Amino acid sequence: MRIPCPYCGERDVQEFVYRGDASPVRPLGEDGFYEYVYLRRNSAGVMREHWYHAQGCRNWIEVQRNTQTHEILGSVFARRVAL
Amino acid sequence: MAKGLEISECQRFGLATVMLRKNANHAAVGAALQVAAPADPTWVASNELTMIGTGPGMWLALTETPSQHWSATLAERLAGVASVSDQSGGYVIFRIAGSSARTLLQRGAFIDLTPPAFGAGSVATTVIAHIGVIIWQIDDVPTFHVALFRSFAGSFREWLDTASVNLTF
Numbered sequence: 300m301r302i303p304c305p306y307c308g309e310r311d312v313q314e315f316v317y318r319g320d321a322s323p324v325r326p327l328g329e330d331g332f333y334e335y336v337y338l339r340r341n342s343a344g345v346m347r348e349h350w351y352h353a354q355g356c357r358n359w360i361e362v363q364r365n366t367q368t369h370e371i372l373g374s375v376f377a378r379r380v381a382l
Numbered sequence: 383m384a385k386g387l388e389i390s391e392c393q394r395f396g397l398a399t400v401m402l403r404k405n406a407n408h409a410a411v412g413a414a415l416q417v418a419a420p421a422d423p424t425w426v427a428s429n430e431l432t433m434i435g436t437g438p439g440m441w442l443a444l445t446e447t448p449s450q451h452w453s454a455t456l457a458e459r460l461a462g463v464a465s466v467s468d469q470s471g472g473y474v475i476f477r478i479a480g481s482s483a484r485t486l487l488q489r490g491a492f493i494d495l496t497p498p499a500f501g502a503g504s505v506a507t508t509v510i511a512h513i514g515v516i517i518w519q520i521d522d523v524p525t526f527h528v529a530l531f532r533s534f535a536g537s538f539r540e541w542l543d544t545a546s547v548n549l550t551f
Contacts, residue, residue, distance in 0.1 A: 306438050307423060307507065311492045314509060354509045356423075356437035376438065 303374050306356040318349035321361045321377070343367055349377055387482045387549060389542060392475040396448025397529070398456055399467045402439030406463045411441075414459045423505040425518050434518055436507050442469075442516065442529065474535040476542070479525035482549045487517065487526060489545045511541040 300312040320342070323335050345365050352358055359377035364370070400419075402411065411419040417428040420435040427433075434442040443456060443466070453468035460466055478487065488495050490510035495517075500506065505518040515538075516529040530538055 308493075310508070313492075354514055355507050356440070358437060 300369060300371075302350055302352075302360075302362060303371060304352050304355055304358075304360060305374055305376055306358060307352065310352070310355055314352060314354040316351040316353045318351060318359075321347040321349045321380070345372065350374075387480040387486065387546060388477070389546075390477045391535075392446070392477055392527070394446065394448070395470065395475060396443075396445045396452040397469045397473050397475070398443045398453045399436075399469055400433070400441045400443050400456070400460065401465045401467075403462065403464055408439070410463045411460065414463055415443075415456075423507070424503050425505050434516065435505050436516060439464075472532055473529045474532050474538075476528045476530075476538070477525065478528060478542075479523050481523075482546070483524055483526055485549060486542070486546050487528070490541065491515070491517065511538070513538050513541075 301309045302312055302315050303309050320339050323339075326332055326335055343366060345363060348362055348364060350360050350362050352360060360374050361377045361380050362374040363372040365372070400411065402408070408419050408421050411433075415431060415433070417431050417433050418426050419433045419441055420426050421438075423435045425432055425434040430445055430447050432444040434444060436442055445452060448470065449455070453466055453470070457466035484495050487510070491506070491508050493506055493508055494500060495506075500519060502519050502521050502524070505516065507514075507516050509515065510528075513530055513534045518527050519525070520527060528538075
């Protein structure tokens, strides 16, 4: 599998570290913290996920990927989403 | 050494990482250094200073004519704009040139090193034989420079020698 890095371009998946679902948002208080840390949907289809380009530009990116077909629909820097 | 391939180690250089501060922009780096710091994986050289793009807001600053306080001077010029960390003793830079240079590097790097994907002016931060490398192409000979952590120099040199054994010219 090849992952498109917004800075480096398309790179082999070996250069990246997989982090998982990008959709959970850290809650401000204690409410919802258990769910934030432990509970994940096992999505079949398109999901947003965090990848770290450890052996390239060392940036966190957010990739849209179809978990059924492995088709990759695009990627952006994770901080662009967070800000 | 086989014909069509020249490998040497750059002996004298100054190298420093330059990282953009949170609220600063590329243009301020360019204005401070009088070198337009590239926003993409390319390199730009001017006034004996080369700025090599390694990530968004991240560069390697390289000079082949370092004075004693070179990196401190660089940090002063970039005060408030970017952080500078001297890496001159931390890296080795290999110069790999000749008609077989691209074939050799292509045996290790799993990125496309052929034009137009990669050419003179291009930079790639990637991995060869499990060793993190920064590759930049100097000219169309082609000549490549490869920077890596100094402690990996022996292992990388071993890979170079092994991978270049059966190159044909």
